[in-house]
Amino acid sequence: MGQGQKGSKDKKEGKKKKRDESPAPEDGNKxxxxxxxxxxxxxxxxxxxxxxxxxxxxxxxxxxxxxxxTPHWAGIILCLVSILGFILYCVTYHPDERNSLQFIVKLLYFILCTIGLVISVLAMAFAGHHYSQTSSFNCEQKGEDCVCKLDQNDPIARTFTYEGVSDCEVITGTLTFYFLLQIVLNLVQALVCAVGAFIMWKHRYQVFFAGLQIGSPSSQQWQKV
Structure with a gap:
C-alpha cells in the first residue's frame, strides 16, 4: 500500500516537473x-x-x-523585387535581426513588395480600361494605319490611330487578347506581392510572448507563441 502511494506521488511529481519545464528553444535551421x-x-x-x-x-x-x-515597367519592377528577395534568402540569418544588413534588406523587400502591389493594381486597371475600349472598337484600314472609333456613327467621337498596323484585326483581336492577358498576369502579380509583404510583416511583428512565465523566476524563460 505504501509503495502504491509512493509511486503515485512520484508520477505526480514527474508530471509537475514536465509542466514546469520551459519548452526547448526553436531550432534555428527551421x-x-x-x-x-x-x-x-x-x-x-x-x-x-x-x-x-x-x-x-x-x-x-x-x-x-x-x-x-504596355506595362513593361510593372514587370521590370517585379523582377527587381524578386532579385532583392533572392539576396535576402542568401543573407546570413541572425535572431532578433542583429545583423544590420539583414534588417535593411528585409525592410527594402517589404517596401518594394508594397510598391509592387500598388503598381500591379495600377497596371491591371489600365489594362482593364483599354480592354473594354478595344473590345468595342469599330476600325477601318487607312494605308498603313488603323483608325478606330467607339461609335462609328458619331461624327465627333474620339478617334484612335494605330500606326504601322497592316490589318485592323490585330487591334480588335490580338491586342485585345494581350490586354486580357495583362489583367490576369498583373492580378496574380499583385497577389504574390501581397503574400510577400504579409510574410515579412508576420515574421517581424506577429511573433510575441504570451506573458506567461513557465518555471521558476530565476530561470527567466518565457513561452513563445
Whole structure:
C-alpha cells in the first residue's frame, strides 16, 4: 500500500516537473528555410518576365501604343523585387535581426513588395480600361494605319490611330487578347506581392510572448507563441 502511494506521488511529481519545464528553444535551421519564402521570389521573377514579354509583344503590334498600354515597367519592377528577395534568402540569418544588413534588406523587400502591389493594381486597371475600349472598337484600314472609333456613327467621337498596323484585326483581336492577358498576369502579380509583404510583416511583428512565465523566476524563460 505504501509503495502504491509512493509511486503515485512520484508520477505526480514527474508530471509537475514536465509542466514546469520551459519548452526547448526553436531550432534555428527551421527558421532558415522559412525566413524568406524562396517560392515567392521565384514566382515574382517568372511573373515579372511574363508581364515584360507580353508588354513588348503588344508594342510590336503598333509603335504608337503608350507606356500605360504596355506595362513593361510593372514587370521590370517585379523582377527587381524578386532579385532583392533572392539576396535576402542568401543573407546570413541572425535572431532578433542583429545583423544590420539583414534588417535593411528585409525592410527594402517589404517596401518594394508594397510598391509592387500598388503598381500591379495600377497596371491591371489600365489594362482593364483599354480592354473594354478595344473590345468595342469599330476600325477601318487607312494605308498603313488603323483608325478606330467607339461609335462609328458619331461624327465627333474620339478617334484612335494605330500606326504601322497592316490589318485592323490585330487591334480588335490580338491586342485585345494581350490586354486580357495583362489583367490576369498583373492580378496574380499583385497577389504574390501581397503574400510577400504579409510574410515579412508576420515574421517581424506577429511573433510575441504570451506573458506567461513557465518555471521558476530565476530561470527567466518565457513561452513563445
Amino acid at each position: 527558421c532558415r528555410v522559412c525566413r524568406f519564402p524562396l517560392l515567392v521570389a521565384l514566382f515574382q521573377l517568372l511573373l515579372g518576365v511574363a508581364v515584360t514579354v507580353v508588354a513588348f509583344l503588344m508594342l510590336a503590334t503598333s509603335p504608337s501604343l503608350l507606356a500605360r498600354e
